[in-house]
Structures are given as C-alpha cells and as structure tokens.
C-alpha cells in the first residue's frame with residue numbers, strides 16, 4: 001500500500017546576517033543553506049497494517065507524512081501510496097487517503113459538526129442517504145450522538161477529536177495518516193480513540209501510519225514501528241525488537257529471605273542496587289534463563305520480577321546518545 005525507496009527531502013533556506021547591513025547584503029547576494037530533513041529512507045507497508053512512526057522533535061516525521069500525503073514533492077527517491085504518486089494529488093488518490101492531525105482541525109468552530117459533515121460529504125460526491133448512513137455508523141462506533149448537533153466550540157477536546165475522526169473517515173479512505181491523534185486528551189479519551197482505531201482497522205482493513213508521543217498509543221495499536229532520527233531510518237520492526245536493540249540487558253529484581261552482601265552476587269550480572277532484602281541485577285538477555293535458574297538455586301527467593309527498562313526511557317536514551325551508536 002505504501003512503498004518508499006531511498007526517499008529524501010532537502011529544504012533550501014536563505015540565510016541572512018543580522019542587522020541592516022546584513023539585510024542589504026542579503027538583497028544583492030543571497031546565501032542559501034540546505035537542510036536534509038529526510039535522508040534516503042526505504043520502507044514498505046502492506047494493506048491493513050498499523051505502523052507506528054516514532055522519532056524525536058525535528059527527526060523528519062512531519063516531512064515524511066507531507067511527502068506521503070502529497071503536500072510536498074520529494075527531492076529524490078521513489079514513492080507510491082495506494083498505487084499513486086502522491087505529489088500529483090490526483091482526485092482518485094485524495095479519495096483514498098486521509099490525514100488527521102491532533103493539533104489541527106478541519107471542522108468549523110461555530111457550526112454543529114453535522115453541518116460540516118454534510119458539506120464534506122457533498123465535496124466528496126457522496127449521495128445524501130449514503131452520507132447519513134456512514135455518519136450514523138461512524139457515530140455509533142465513536143459513541144457520538146447529540147454532540148454532532150452542538151457547535152464544535154461547545155464540545156470537549158475528546159469529543160472534538162472524535163468528530164474530527166468521523167469527518168476524516170467519511171469518504172472511506174484506504175490509508176489513514178494519523179499525526180498525534182490523541183494529543184492533549186485525558187487518559188480515558190486516549191483509550192477510547194485507540195479502541196476506535198483498532199476496531200476501525202479490524203472492520204475495514206484500512207492501513208494506518210501513526211505518529212504519537214504517547215507510547216500507550218504505539219504499544220496498544222502498532223505491532224510494527226518505524227523509528228526515524230536525524231532524517232534516517234534507525235529501526236523497522238516490532239517494539240520488542242527495538243527494545244532488544246536498545247537494551248541488551250534485562251532487569252531482574254529479587255526479594256530474598258536473608259540479607260546478603262554484594263560479593264554473593266558476583267558472576268550473576270551487574271548489580272544495579274542492593275538494599276536490605278532487595279537486589280536488582282542487570283543480566284544480558286542471551287544468558288537470562290540460565291542465570292535466573294542459577295540464582296533461584298543459590299538463594300532463597302521470596303519474590304522475583306524480570307522486566308525490560310521502559311521503552312520511553314530507552315528511546316529517550318537513544319536520542320540523547322545517538323552519536324555514540
């Protein structure tokens with residue numbers, strides 16, 4: 001459904017020295033600088049997949065989404081979305097995609113959502129009866145009722161996001177680009193939007209590419225993630241593979257029946273902390289089962305917990321230490 005090969009985007013920006021002299025110099029001799037926002041990224045997304053698109057601020061996510069939706073032209077590389085070259089912005093292509101941005105709204109602030117929805121339906125050439133059927137179906141899935149009759153400005157943020165989703169899906173797009181769809185929503189509203197997206201994907205088989213700073217969105221919805229940093233693709237695979245790539249060790253926390261000294265744990269892993277009956281060790285994943293079995297044999301263990309460091313921490317660490325990788 002989406003095929004990107006060595007996709008790149010370089011922006012050319014003009015540079016001006018500060019002050020009046022700089023302005024004059026800029027008028028006669030313009031200087032330019034190039035910023036490579038996306039650098040030869042390649043990936044392929046199959047119909048029906050939900051893929052998370054991660055990266056820190058300025059990584060190149062929005063630039064990629066803009067290329068995928070045809071808002072900007074790639075500088076180089078090959079790109080096909082639903083069988084089309086997005087930048088041609090053909091009506092048949094636009095009828096197959098939708099872009100939902102958590103920080104932008106397409107519905108009119110002072111009008112009831114239902115009025116805007118009817119206008120949108122007419123723009124897409126959807127017959128009135130069919131439009132009403134689709135609105136009813138989506139409203140039921142999104143648990144929206146009389147909210148559609150109230151002016152948008154009188155709705156809560158969560159209700160507004162749900163009406164925006166309804167509007168974005170009215171033309172039954174095959175590919176959904178979702179840029180921070182749960183931005184600013186409270187935890188309950190986030191969960192409802194996630195449940196809706198999962199349900200919609202199951203019912204319609206729509207393909208989804210989703211960016212979010214909330215890891216909950218990614219862990220619940222996306223079996224596969226693309227991680228982009230400084231314009232380059234760092235990871236394409238599952239979240240657990242990403243965790244393994246970023247954290248080669250597991251964290252083992254044990255509560256013991258007796259107090260032990262640091263020396264007792266030598267050879268089992270790196271000691272993260274030792275406090276009273278509690279000890280935390282970092283053990284390489286490849287040797288985890290063998291070492292845990294040895295620990296259980298050697299110590300009287302009251303409680304045991306094996307975990308990976310939280311994914312947010314790992315990704316945050318990656319972004320801070322990228323140059324060292």
Ligand SMILES: Nc1ncnc2c1ncn2[C@@H]1O[C@H](COP(=O)(O)OP(=O)(O)OP(=O)(O)O)[C@@H](O)[C@H]1O
Nearest residue numbers: 011013035037055056057058059060061062063064
């Ligand atoms: N129109 C533009 N002109 C010049 N540079 C741009 C333009 N748009 C983006 N950039 C630069 O390209 C790089 C990638 O920006 P982009 O907006 O794609 O990142 P992002 O991953 O979406 O970040 P965020 O999470 O903050 O939205 C940044 O260095 C940004 O400053």
